[in-house]
Amino acid sequence: MTGTLVLAGTPIGDTADAPPRLAAELVAADVIAAEDTRRLRRLTQALDVQPGGRVVSYFEGNESARTPELVDALAGGARVLLVTDAGMPSVSDPGYRLVAAAVERGIAVTAVPGPSAVLTALAVSGLPVDRFCFEGFPPRKAGERLARLREAAGERRTLVYFEAPHRLADTLAAMAEVFGADRRAAVCRELTKTYEEVRRGPLEELAAWAAEGVRGEITIVVEGAAEPGPDEAGPAELARRVAVREAAGERRKEAIAAVAQAAGIPKRVVFDAVVAAKNAAQDGPREGKGHH
Known part of the structure; x- marks a missing residue:
């Protein structure tokens, strides 16, 4: 037995x-x-x-x-x-x-x-709770953290993370960069304890708050990505998404394909957006030199 x-x-x-x-x-x-x-x-x-x-x-x-x-x-x-x-x-x-x-x-x-800190934070976050996924602790190294967040950028479900207080500001800033500055989130600190605190707002705003220093056990809840649409993102935004993936180590061809798939648009549209952004960046300095 x-x-x-x-x-x-x-x-x-x-x-x-x-x-x-x-x-x-x-x-x-x-x-x-x-x-x-x-x-x-x-x-x-x-x-x-x-x-x-x-x-x-x-x-x-x-x-x-x-x-x-x-x-x-x-x-x-x-x-x-x-x-x-x-x-x-x-x-x-x-x-x-x-x-x-x-x-x-x-x-x-x-x-x-x-x-459970996961379920408690999710319940009090004020974000959708019908579908969610738990991502655990993001990687400690900046490059690896950016790559992991990039993998979740198109996730429709609400995301739940744990994080150490001394890395919170950097993680929220990376989330704002990858998910978008206006993506809604909640930082739950010291849940069920005397100094329990739940801060809700856009990722960019939460990152600025965390930069002042935060203590305690931390759980982050992030709103899932919005449903994609062909006219949802303009060329500049599409080029930015490709740039984020490239910065995380992804090859441009794969980054363009991934952005196109997530947005529900042809790869050619994203490719043209990247080319247009590159040309705009090159044209800028030439115009400046003409005035001097």
Whole structure:
């Protein structure tokens, strides 16, 4: 008889949001795998429970090495509870490897639903919630971040991101460049905590606000792209979209094809727009020299 892997959601800020079943699972588990054992200790104290089994650490640095050990315990009949620092395990947190390994071995996997920064931010953002996608943390390096955002530029669904506070301004500025300065967004800071704040507005405006410095846990919600139309973007805008893709490392031919497909127009139209923009840039200096 194999055991059961239990993924338990933990509070993202307010410990009063802990699901009632969490306390029972903490007592019943044979093994508790925690992203941070010190945080787990504070949580159990807040819930006034004593863990019933042994506690082991399970974080990014030891996830690969510890997974086989936990799978063996599950195979032997143990009930293993996985908790991370906040929210649901495996959602931008450790857990995916363990879930995949357990499923491969035919071990039962269940969950204790709990708080989620993704869904909480989405719900309070004021942006469409009927269709959305979670993009996790954008890449740290500017070029890689720009390329990742470019991939999502035509996404119609509402986009949800996590971000570190010290990179927020740069990420919002990159989003304004790729998605458009007027694209609506919401920055959700310190959700469910004492200093919770939700800033809503165009990406350009939010980037300027974030440049002054922001602290705390951050979730960004961005409005999806508008439905394309042949007359929606003029030549200058089409050329700008191609330039953004080229700046991110894409070849011009592929960039033109991608922009055309996203806008629902022939590639020739985009090509002509790029040529016109290039000619305009070259003509400008010549006119200036004529006046001197």
